[in-house]
Amino acid sequence: MLDGPFAQIAQALQYTFVQRALLAGSVVAFSCAFLGVFLILRRFSMIGDGLAHSAFASIGLALLLGAYPLSVTMPVAAVASLLIRKLSERAVFGDAAVGMVSATGMAVGVFLASMGRGFNVDLFSYLFGDILAVTSAEVWGASLLSLVVVLVAVFFYHDLLAVTFDAEYARVVGIRPDRVESVLLVLTAFTVVLGIKVVGTLLVSSLIIFPAVTALQVARGFRSALVLSTVAGVASVILGIFAAYLFDAPAGASIVMVNFVFFALAYTGGRLFRL
Amino acid sequence: MPVTAPQATAGVSAKAESPRDFRSDDSSPLLSVRDLTVFYQTSTVLERVRFDVAPGEYVGIVGPNGSGKTTLIKAILGLVELAEGDVRLFGESLSGFSRWDRVGYLPQMTTLPLQRFPATVAEVVSMGLLARKTFPKRLSKADEEAVDRALSLVGVSSLRSRFIGRLSGGQRQRVFLARALVSEPELLVLDEPVTALDPDGREQFYQTVERLNRQLGTSVLLVSHDSATIGKYASKILYLDRKVVFFGAFGEFCGSEEVTRYLGGAFQHLVCRQHHHHESHA
Numbered sequence: 013m014l015d016g017p018f019a020q021i022a023q024a025l026q027y028t029f030v031q032r033a034l035l036a037g038s039v040v041a042f043s044c045a046f047l048g049v050f051l052i053l054r055r056f057s058m059i060g061d062g063l064a065h066s067a068f069a070s071i072g073l074a075l076l077l078g079a080y081p082l083s084v085t086m087p088v089a090a091v092a093s094l095l096i097r098k099l100s101e102r103a104v105f106g107d108a109a110v111g112m113v114s115a116t117g118m119a120v121g122v123f124l125a126s127m128g129r130g131f132n133v134d135l136f137s138y139l140f141g142d143i144l145a146v147t148s149a150e151v152w153g154a155s156l157l158s159l160v161v162v163l164v165a166v167f168f169y170h171d172l173l174a175v176t177f178d179a180e181y182a183r184v185v186g187i188r189p190d191r192v193e194s195v196l197l198v199l200t201a202f203t204v205v206l207g208i209k210v211v212g213t214l215l216v217s218s219l220i221i222f223p224a225v226t227a228l229q230v231a232r233g234f235r236s237a238l239v240l241s242t243v244a245g246v247a248s249v250i251l252g253i254f255a256a257y258l259f260d261a262p263a264g265a266s267i268v269m270v271n272f273v274f275f276a277l278a279y280t281g282g283r284l285f286r287l
Numbered sequence: 288m289p290v291t292a293p294q295a296t297a298g299v300s301a302k303a304e305s306p307r308d309f310r311s312d313d314s315s316p317l318l319s320v321r322d323l324t325v326f327y328q329t330s331t332v333l334e335r336v337r338f339d340v341a342p343g344e345y346v347g348i349v350g351p352n353g354s355g356k357t358t359l360i361k362a363i364l365g366l367v368e369l370a371e372g373d374v375r376l377f378g379e380s381l382s383g384f385s386r387w388d389r390v391g392y393l394p395q396m397t398t399l400p401l402q403r404f405p406a407t408v409a410e411v412v413s414m415g416l417l418a419r420k421t422f423p424k425r426l427s428k429a430d431e432e433a434v435d436r437a438l439s440l441v442g443v444s445s446l447r448s449r450f451i452g453r454l455s456g457g458q459r460q461r462v463f464l465a466r467a468l469v470s471e472p473e474l475l476v477l478d479e480p481v482t483a484l485d486p487d488g489r490e491q492f493y494q495t496v497e498r499l500n501r502q503l504g505t506s507v508l509l510v511s512h513d514s515a516t517i518g519k520y521a522s523k524i525l526y527l528d529r530k531v532v533f534f535g536a537f538g539e540f541c542g543s544e545e546v547t548r549y550l551g552g553a554f555q556h557l558v559c560r561q562h563h564h565h566e567s568h569a
Contacts, residue, residue: 166423233406234407
């Protein structure tokens with residue numbers, strides 16, 4: 013018998029699919045939130061959107077070919093991330109490069125969807141996310157990716173900070189900003205692809221942007237910004253999934269709403285306490 | 288007025304060497320620039336620039352807008368591609384040079400959007416130590432002390448835990464000077480460091496750099512728009528206008544008829560008056 017929300021949550025935790033959703037969502041949110049701090053400070057906030065849309069095109073392609081989506085989306089998103097970097101470095105402004113790749117990816121996805129009418133329903137699950145349908149392989153993939161993100165952070169923390177702060181100065185102290193940025197963007201691409209499963213193509217950039225922006229309202233240093241961002245990201249996914257379960261609401265949208273509440277609290281708190 | 292001045296007109300250090308010999312008579316130069324040419328798209332930004340900076344020298348680089356001053360600095364630091372020529376730091380060609388901790392760099396007043404950047408002053412200054420770090424880069428207790436020394440040297444110890452984005456322009460510039468100094472470099476490269484400072488801030492900044500030069504023997508290469516003031520502090524002047532118009536000691540600059548012909552005398556008079564004023568007070 014279910015009495016209150018806690019009892020309902022306790023019951024939900026008995027289900028394997030809920031456990032998987034929480035685990036996959038948490039590790040993806042961790043990676044998104046961690047990378048988000050660097051991306052936002054490098055003025056690449058919308059790169060999650062651009063990569064998600066290019067991944068959308070490759071999901072369409074994978075479904076059309078009958079291939080496993082991740083095997084196509086991972087390399088396509090990685091190439092798209094490097095393309096955005098190259099375009100923004102040489103030809104166009106960074107936000108315009110993201111916009112171009114994003115629009116092209118979405119257009120190709122819609123084009124492919126119109127070609128293969130039979131998989132339109134599958135494609136829509138990628139648009140809005142389907143975290144309760146996460147497989148064990150995806151949980152392992154997301155966990156492995158988070159581990160890589162942590163290792164990169166531990167071993168290249170100072171390089172990442174220096175390049176994010178001032179790429180030109182970083183070169184003068186012997187760092188290769190092109191390499192550091194490429195690693196950052198490829199990790200972002202992989203994370204976004206896995207994030208699509210959690211909140212969908214349309215909302216994945218929120219997992220990158222919201223926790224980082226929330227952390228920047230109250231952080232007392234760069235390390236604390238990283239910690240706060242990852243805490244906010246992971247907490248938003250856990251609370252969002254619980255809220256979705258309790259109110260029978262879409263998980264992706266619930267996660268984004270929780271993120272917005274966190275931001276509002278951090279913004280207000282930051283102003284009130286002059287952080 | 289035709290640009291007819293030869294390379295390094297009266298240059299003391301711009302001697303005619305063979306390619307094998309980069310040494311000046313008295314001491315090995317920290318920096319040797321030879322026939323440096325840089326193109327930007329189809330135009331020539333720098334053309335066959337030659338000069339040396341010896342240990343302990345304070346060289347002021349001046350010239351009109353668009354004369355290639357910042358490009359010269361960036362070429363010396365390996366930040367722009369050289370079309371021709373050679374830059375040697377501490378006797379090593381740029382391509383093989385790895386001891387960037389021996390060079391401190393203060394870029395032009397930054398236009399970086401730092402307002403919400405969460406790095407503290409100490410974190411920013413410690414970036415200057417990364418050149419001497421190998422994988423995996425870790426900051427030690429000694430590094431923390433080096434950061435404290437650098438902050439103290441430029442008089443901003445109290446800002447250690449403040450966010451870089453919340454400092455005034457003058458405070459931020461001092462922090463960036465501390466970052467340039469934290470590795471105790473032998474050569475300090477400063478690109479228009481006082482542009483956004485008020486007159487008092489400029490004077491304080493110049494005095495700090497002069498103290499480093501005189502007391503610690505740090506060589507200084509300083510790009511300045513503030514041509515009149517640079518005459519007070521620099522031991523040599525490099526007048527750049529895409530090519531080297533003049534490179535040498537101030538005495539030669541002030542007495543050079545060739546410079547008078549090239550610059551029309553007004554600039555020369557302004558710089559030399561300031562320099563003499565400073566010398567008489569020293």
